[in-house]
Amino acid sequence: MTSPARVEETRKNEADSSNPRQRILNVAPINSMPYIGPPLPHSYIPSSPRVEDPEAMVKVGPAMVYCPLTTSQEWDDIVSATKTGVSLTGTAAMGKVGPVIGRVDIGENENSYFFRVSLPGVARDQTDSFSCDMEPDGQVKIRGVTTTGENIVCKNSQIFRMQSKNLCPPGHFSITFQLPGPVNNLQFSGAFGADGILEGSVAKR
Numbered sequence: 472m473t474s475p476a477r478v479e480e481t482r483k484n485e486a487d488s489s490n491p492r493q494r495i496l497n498v499a500p501i502n503s504m505p506y507i508g509p510p511l512p513h514s515y516i517p518s519s520p521r522v523e524d525p526e527a528m529v530k531v532g533p534a535m536v537y538c539p540l541t542t543s544q545e546w547d548d549i550v551s552a553t554k555t556g557v558s559l560t561g562t563a564a565m566g567k568v569g570p571v572i573g574r575v576d577i578g579e580n581e582n583s584y585f586f587r588v589s590l591p592g593v594a595r596d597q598t599d600s601f602s603c604d605m606e607p608d609g610q611v612k613i614r615g616v617t618t619t620g621e622n623i624v625c626k627n628s629q630i631f632r633m634q635s636k637n638l639c640p641p642g643h644f645s646i647t648f649q650l651p652g653p654v655n656n657l658q659f660s661g662a663f664g665a666d667g668i669l670e671g672s673v674a675k676r
Contacts, residue, residue, distance in 0.1 A: 558645075584652075
């Protein structure tokens with residue numbers, strides 16, 4: 472049989488829990504698991520910020536978007552909707568552990584823009600397969616062929632069967648990114664070094 476003191480304590484706890492002015496402690500859980508029980512009442516579901524809330528949009532940091540099935544026009548629309556995005560297609564999007572292909576650094580001064588692009592494993596001697604095109608709006612598109620990630624490598628009259636393949640597989644790729652503003656694409660100069668870094672500069676318009 473429950474004692475009167477215990478009943479009184481239970482009633483007090485119930486009254487406190489229903490008091491809207493009672494102070495609620497915000498304590499981080501030591502461990503948590505997804506809730507798999509019956510649906511909770513609407514009052515227990517925490518509200519999330521609306522997508523159109525400008526404050527919520529500011530808090531979103533850099534992100535990667537994968538589009539395995541898309542048309543060329545849809546891909547161009549996605550890229551043009553970003554101001555500082557970089558798009559990778561082909562073998563450049565399939566790199567795994569090794570040096571990352573497609574990393575971009577961009578700088579500027581009063582008259583021009585400067586950029587560096589990481590292109591490890593990209594063929595430099597095949598001029599027909601490599602190109603760097605500049606659009607007047609500042610969009611840069613690089614196309615080429617990677618030569619890493621083969622099953623068999625021939626070096627110095629020796630044949631090696633690769634046991635690991637963490638670099639980009641061999642094949643065609645493209646990299647697209649946007650400079651901060653419009654450019655005079657007729658005043659563009661670039662150099663592809665032996666270190667696998669493509670450097671380019673172009674005058675502002």
